[in-house]
Amino acid sequence: xxxxxxxxxxxxxxxxxxxxxxxxxxQLSVLLLMIIVFNSFVTNIxxxxxxxxxxxxxxxxxxxxxDQSGLISKYVNPEIISVNNVTTYNTSILRTENGLTTGxxxxxxxxxxxxxxxxxxxxxxxxxxxxxxxxxxxxxxxxTAKTIAQSYSSSLTTSANTQNLTAxxxxxxxxxSLPLQIIKKVMxxxxxxxxxxxxxxxxxxxxVGEKERKTGEILVAMPISHSQIIIGKSLAVALTxxxxxxxxxxxxxIFGFSILNPxxxxxxxxxxxxxxxxxxxVVAAYSKNYKEAGIGLSLAYLVIVGFLIIPVLVxxxxxxxxxxxxxxxxxxxxxxxxxIAIPDYLLCLGFILIVSLVSYWFAIKMxxxxxxxxxxxxxxxxxxxxLLTLKFFRK
Amino acid sequence: MIEAMNKIKALTVKEGxxxxxxxxxxxxxxxxxxxxxxxxxxxxxxSVASDPTLLDQYGATSVLKVGVPETVKGTPLDAALNDQxxxxxxxxxxxxxxxxLGTSLVAVVKVDPNDPLNISVATxxxxxxxxxxxxxxGTAVNQYSLEEKLKSSxxxxxxxxxxxxxxxxxxxxxxxxxxxKLALNSPYFVEIMYGxxxxxxxxxxxxxxxxxxxxxxxxxxxxxxxxxxxxTPVSSSQVMLGKIIPILSFSMIQSIAWILxxxxxxxxxxxxxxxxxxxxxxxxxxIGIGTLLSMFVDSTKEANSAITIVxxxxxxxxxxxxxxxxxxxxVILNFIPTVLIVKMASTPNIGLNMLMYSLPTxxxxxxxxxxxxxxxxxxxxxxx
Numbered sequence: 001x002x003x004x005x006x007x008x009x010x011x012x013x014x015x016x017x018x019x020x021x022x023x024x025x026x027q028l029s030v031l032l033l034m035i036i037v038f039n040s041f042v043t044n045i046x047x048x049x050x051x052x053x054x055x056x057x058x059x060x061x062x063x064x065x066x067d068q069s070g071l072i073s074k075y076v077n078p079e080i081i082s083v084n085n086v087t088t089y090n091t092s093i094l095r096t097e098n099g100l101t102t103g104x105x106x107x108x109x110x111x112x113x114x115x116x117x118x119x120x121x122x123x124x125x126x127x128x129x130x131x132x133x134x135x136x137x138x139x140x141x142x143x144t145a146k147t148i149a150q151s152y153s154s155s156l157t158t159s160a161n162t163q164n165l166t167a168x169x170x171x172x173x174x175x176x177s178l179p180l181q182i183i184k185k186v187m188x189x190x191x192x193x194x195x196x197x198x199x200x201x202x203x204x205x206x207x208v209g210e211k212e213r214k215t216g217e218i219l220v221a222m223p224i225s226h227s228q229i230i231i232g233k234s235l236a237v238a239l240t241x242x243x244x245x246x247x248x249x250x251x252x253x254i255f256g257f258s259i260l261n262p263x264x265x266x267x268x269x270x271x272x273x274x275x276x277x278x279x280x281x282v283v284a285a286y287s288k289n290y291k292e293a294g295i296g297l298s299l300a301y302l303v304i305v306g307f308l309i310i311p312v313l314v315x316x317x318x319x320x321x322x323x324x325x326x327x328x329x330x331x332x333x334x335x336x337x338x339x340i341a342i343p344d345y346l347l348c349l350g351f352i353l354i355v356s357l358v359s360y361w362f363a364i365k366m367x368x369x370x371x372x373x374x375x376x377x378x379x380x381x382x383x384x385x386x387l388l389t390l391k392f393f394r395k
Numbered sequence: 396m397i398e399a400m401n402k403i404k405a406l407t408v409k410e411g412x413x414x415x416x417x418x419x420x421x422x423x424x425x426x427x428x429x430x431x432x433x434x435x436x437x438x439x440x441x442s443v444a445s446d447p448t449l450l451d452q453y454g455a456t457s458v459l460k461v462g463v464p465e466t467v468k469g470t471p472l473d474a475a476l477n478d479q480x481x482x483x484x485x486x487x488x489x490x491x492x493x494x495x496l497g498t499s500l501v502a503v504v505k506v507d508p509n510d511p512l513n514i515s516v517a518t519x520x521x522x523x524x525x526x527x528x529x530x531x532x533g534t535a536v537n538q539y540s541l542e543e544k545l546k547s548s549x550x551x552x553x554x555x556x557x558x559x560x561x562x563x564x565x566x567x568x569x570x571x572x573x574x575x576k577l578a579l580n581s582p583y584f585v586e587i588m589y590g591x592x593x594x595x596x597x598x599x600x601x602x603x604x605x606x607x608x609x610x611x612x613x614x615x616x617x618x619x620x621x622x623x624x625x626x627t628p629v630s631s632s633q634v635m636l637g638k639i640i641p642i643l644s645f646s647m648i649q650s651i652a653w654i655l656x657x658x659x660x661x662x663x664x665x666x667x668x669x670x671x672x673x674x675x676x677x678x679x680x681x682i683g684i685g686t687l688l689s690m691f692v693d694s695t696k697e698a699n700s701a702i703t704i705v706x707x708x709x710x711x712x713x714x715x716x717x718x719x720x721x722x723x724x725x726v727i728l729n730f731i732p733t734v735l736i737v738k739m740a741s742t743p744n745i746g747l748n749m750l751m752y753s754l755p756t757x758x759x760x761x762x763x764x765x766x767x768x769x770x771x772x773x774x775x776x777x778x779x
Binding site: 019023026027030033037060072093096097098099100102115120121122123124125126127128129130131132133134135136138139140141142145148149152170172181201205290295316317 | 419514515516517518521523560561562563564565566567568569570571573574575577580581582584585586589590662663695696697700704707708711715737741742743744746
C-alpha cells in the first residue's frame with residue numbers, strides 16, 4: 001500500500017461530498033462579490049486622485065447656504081456636504097445653534113458685483129462647536145474659497161496684459177501611489193492566497209476526524225507507515241487547493257485583472273500551500289477534537305497570515321531583500337512583471353523548503369506517537385521540554 | 396404569566412452561563428478592544444500623515460525632503476518653497492538628485508537654467524507623504540509664478556492684493572460652551588472615525604453573536620439534548636426567547652461598553668439611545684438569521700461555514716453603502732442601518748425623519764424573528 005492510495009480515498013471523499021461542492025461554489029460567489037467590491041473601490045479611489053481612502057457618505061454633513069448671487073454655492077462639494085439653500089439669515093443661525101445643521105455659509109447678496117468691481121468678497125461660515133463635523137464643514141468652505149480664488153485669479157491674469165509671460169510648470173511622477181498600490185497589488189495578492197487558508201478544515205477533518213470517529217486505530221493498523229498516511233492526506237488537500245487556485249486565477253483573469261506570468265504565479269501559490277498544510281497537519285495531529293483544532297488553527301493562521309502579508313507591506317515601502325522571504329512578495333512581483341533576481345527566488349524557496357520539512361517531520365512524529373494520537377496526551381509544555389532535551393528525537 | 400417568565404428566566408440563565416463559559420467568546424470580546432484601539436490609532440496616524448496643517452503643527456516636516464537646485468537659493472521661488480515648510484536640500488547635480496528620488500528625497504524640483512519660469516517637479520508617488528509634498532510644491536510654484544506674472548502685468552498693489560485673495564473667509568464658531576472634545580479636529584479623522592469605524596465597532600458584537608447562536612439548535616441536536624428540551628413543558632417562543640435574550644443582552648452590553656470607550660478616547664457618540672435601538676433590531680435580525688441557519692443545517696461544522704458566507708454578504712450590504720458614490724442609490728442608502736448610525740452618532744440634534752428611516756430595519760428584523768419562531772414550531776412538529 002502506498003500513500004497514493006490514501007490520497008485517492010481522501011480526494012474521492014472530498015469531491016463526492018455535496019456539502020464540499022456547495023461550499024466550493026459559494027466561495028466562488030464570494031470571490032465574484034469581492035471582485036465587484038474591489039473594482040468599485042479602485043474606481044472610487046482613482047477618481048479621487050488616489051489620495052485618501054475615506055468613506056464617501058452622501059450628505060455626511062449639512063450646511064445651510066445663503067448666497068443670492070449664486071457665486072459661491074455652485075463651488076461647494078455636493079459629495080460631502082448636503083447644501084440647504086435658505087433665504088433667512090436668522091433661521092439658519094438658529095438652526096446651527098440648535099445643532100440641526102452643522103454650519104451656515106453666508107455670502108453678501110451683491111457678491112458678484114463686488115468681485116467684478118475688484119472688491120474682496122467676504123464669506124462668513126457659522127459652525128456649531130458641539131458638532132464633531134465642524135472641521136469637515138470648515139474645510140469644505142475653505143476649499144470652496146480656494147477654488148473661487150484660483151478660477152478668479154487665472155481669469156484676471158489672462159485678461160490683463162501679461163506679455164505672454166506664462167510659467168511652464170510640469171509635474172512628473174515616478175512609482176505608483178501608495179494607496180493604489182496597496183489596493184491593487186496587496187488586495188489582489190491576498191485574493192490569490194485566500195484559497196490556501198480556506199481548506200484547513202479538510203485536513204483537520206481528515207486527521208482529527210479519524211480520532212473523533214475512532215477510525216484512527218484501524219488506519220494505523222494498516223500496512224502503511226505513519227509518514228505515508230500524513231503525506232497521502234496532505235497531498236489530497238494540496239490537489240484540492242491547486243484546483244481552487246486555478247479556478248480563481250482563471251476568474252480573475254477573465255475579469256480583466258492584469259496578472260503577468262500566471263503559470264509562475266500558480267506554481268508559487270501551490271508551493272506555499274505545502275508548508276501551510278504541514279503546519280495545519282501539526283495542529284491536527286496534536287488536537288483531541290474539532291473544537292481544539294479550530295482554536296489552534298485560528299491562532300496558527302493568524303501567525304501565517306501576518307508572516308505572509310507583513311513582508312509584502314515592507315517590500316512596498318522599501319525594497320528590502322529580506323522581504324522576499326514571503327512567497328506573497330514573490331507572487332506580487334511576479335504578477336506585476338518585475339524582474340526578480342535569483343537570490344530572491346532562492347530565499348523564498350529555501351524558506352518554503354525548511355518550513356515544509358520541519359512541519360511534516362513534526363506532524364509525522366506526533367502522529368506516530370500513540371500517547372499523542374490516542375492519549376493520554378502530554379501537554380504542550382511537556383512536548384517543548386522533550387524537544388529541548390532532545391528526548392523527542394529519540395522517541 | 397409568572398410561570399412563563401420564570402421558565403424564560405431559567406433558560407436565559409442557563410444559556411447565559413454557557414456563553415460566559417465559552418472561552419473563545421471571551422477571547423474574541425477581548426480582541427474587539429484591541430481592534431477598537433488599533434483602528435483608532437491608525438485613523439489618528441493617517442489623519443496626521445495626510446493633513447498638511449496637522450503635519451506642520453506636529454513639527455514632522457523633516458520627512459518632507461525636497462531637492463532644489465543650488466541656483467534657486469535666495470530667489471522668490473526659494474522663499475515660496477520655504478514658506479511651505481518643506482525640508483529643502485540644495486543640489487548641484489541633476490542626475491544625482493534624480494537618483495536620490497525615492498530613497499532620500501520625496502521630490503526633485505528642476506528649473507530650466509535658461510528660463511527660470513520653466514519648472515518641473517519629479518515626485519516619488521510611492522512615498523507615504525507624496526500627496527502632501529506634491530500639494531505643497533504645487534502651491535509654492537503656483538504662488539511664485541502668479542507673483543511673477545503680476546509683477547509684469549502692471550497692476551497696482553491693491554489690484555494685486557485682490558487677485559491674490561478675491562475671497563476672504565471668516566469662520567464664526569457658535570456654541571463654544573458646548574464644544575465637542577474631539578481627539579483630533581481634522582476632517583479626515585472625523586470622516587473615517589464617524590463614517591466607518593464607529594458603525595463597524597458597534598456592529599462587531601452582533602457579528603460575533605450570530606456566530607455564537609449557530610450552535611444553539613444544531614448543537615442541541617448534536618449533543619442529543621434537543622429531544623429533552625422539546626419534551627419539557629416550554630413553548631417554542633419561550634425556548635427562542637431564552638436562547639436569544641442572553642446573547643442579545645451580552646452584545647448590547649458590549650456595544651454600550653464600546654460607546655463609553657470611544658467617549659474616553661474623545662470620539663463622542665451622540666444620540667446613543669436611538670443608536671442602541673437601531674443596534675438592538677439589527678442584532679435581533681442577525682441572531683434570528685443565525686438561529687434559522689442552525690435549524691437548517693446538519694452539523695455545527697456546516698453551520699459555521701454557512702454563517703461565514705452569510706456574514707460576508709451582510710458586510711457587503713452594511714458597509715459597501717459607506718464607500719459607494721452613486722446618486723441613484725441615495726434613497727435606499729438612507730435606510731441602511733450603518734448609514735443611520737453614522738448620521739445619528741455625529742449629529743447633536745436629529746430630526747424625526749431619522750426615526751422614520753429606521754422603520755424598515757425594525758420591520759425586517761421583527762419579520763425575521765417571527766419567521767425564526769414559526770420555523771422552530773415547524774421543526775418541533777417534525778421532531779416529536
